Amino acid sequence: MRDLNALLEIRGLSKRIPSARESSGERVLLHKIDAVIREPESIAIMGGSGQGKSTLLRILACLDSADEGDMYVRGASCSSMEPAKWRSQVCYVAQHAVMLPGSVEDNLRTVSRLHGTVYEQPLAERLMKQSGLDHIPMKGPAGDLSGGEKQRLALIRSLMLRPAVLLLDEVTASLDAISGRLVEDILLEWHREEGAALVWVTHHADQASRAASRIWTLKDGTLTDSELSCESGISDETAGSVRER
Numbered sequence: 001m002r003d004l005n006a007l008l009e010i011r012g013l014s015k016r017i018p019s020a021r022e023s024s025g026e027r028v029l030l031h032k033i034d035a036v037i038r039e040p041e042s043i044a045i046m047g048g049s050g051q052g053k054s055t056l057l058r059i060l061a062c063l064d065s066a067d068e069g070d071m072y073v074r075g076a077s078c079s080s081m082e083p084a085k086w087r088s089q090v091c092y093v094a095q096h097a098v099m100l101p102g103s104v105e106d107n108l109r110t111v112s113r114l115h116g117t118v119y120e121q122p123l124a125e126r127l128m129k130q131s132g133l134d135h136i137p138m139k140g141p142a143g144d145l146s147g148g149e150k151q152r153l154a155l156i157r158s159l160m161l162r163p164a165v166l167l168l169d170e171v172t173a174s175l176d177a178i179s180g181r182l183v184e185d186i187l188l189e190w191h192r193e194e195g196a197a198l199v200w201v202t203h204h205a206d207q208a209s210r211a212a213s214r215i216w217t218l219k220d221g222t223l224t225d226s227e228l229s230c231e232s233g234i235s236d237e238t239a240g241s242v243r244e245r
C-alpha cells in the first residue's frame, strides 16, 4: 500500500540484465523491491559484490531505468516528473567525483543554475570551511584539485541543492582514512542539522555501524530491511554478506 507521507518510497522495482549464464539470456538483478524511508534516516546498503547495490542507487537517482515499478519522493512519482526535478530532490554522489568545466566557484554555481535554484554563497562558504577547503581559491580551476578535494567539492555541490535524500555510492572508498572520516562527518552533520536522509552503499561494516541506523541488504534480487541499534551492531548475516566478497 502506498505511504503518501514517506520521504522516499520504492514500490515493486525490478531490473533484469543480460546474462550469458541464464538460459533465458537474462538475470533478474532486482526483483520487485519495496522499501520506504519515512523520515530523515541514515541507511546503509550492503551485500556481496554484484548484488545490484550501485544499480539500485542509480535507479533511485533516475540515472538508470527499472523494468518495473516506480518510486516516489514526498508522494510524487518519478515516472511523472522531469528527471532534473527528481534529481534535485534525490541526489546521487558517485565514488569518483567528476568536475564540471571551469573554476571551483563555477562548479558550485552551475548546479544551482541548472536546477533553477538560488546560489547560496554563505552556504557555499560555510561548507567549504567545514570541509577543509577554505584555503582553495574559488577562481582556481576545479580540475587541478586533488582526488580527495574533488570528492569534497562534489559533495558540497550536491548539498547546495538541499536534497531530501542523498544517495552515496561508496563515496569514501577512494579516499585516505582521514579524508574519508572527514567526508563521513560532514554528511552526518548535514543529516542531523538539515534533516536530509542518507543512503550509503558501503562494504564496510564499521562505517555502516557509525553512520547508519538501518541496513538494506541486497541478496539474490531481494532487499532485507533491518534496524541497527547501537547495542546490536551489524547482524552476523549482514556482515557475512559483506565478508562474501
Ligand SMILES: Nc1ncnc2c1ncn2[C@@H]1O[C@H](COP(=O)(O)OP(=O)(O)OP(=O)(O)O)[C@@H](O)[C@H]1O
Binding pocket: 017, 018, 029, 047, 048, 049, 050, 051, 052, 053, 054, 055, 056
Ligand atoms: N545496464 C546494465 N547492463 C548489463 N549489466 C549490468 C547493468 N547494470 C549493472 N549490470 C551488472 O549487474 C551486476 C550488479 O552490478 P552493481 O554494480 O549494481 O553491483 P554492486 O552490488 O554495486 O557490486 P560491487 O559491490 O562489486 O560494486 C553486475 O554484474 C553488473 O555488471
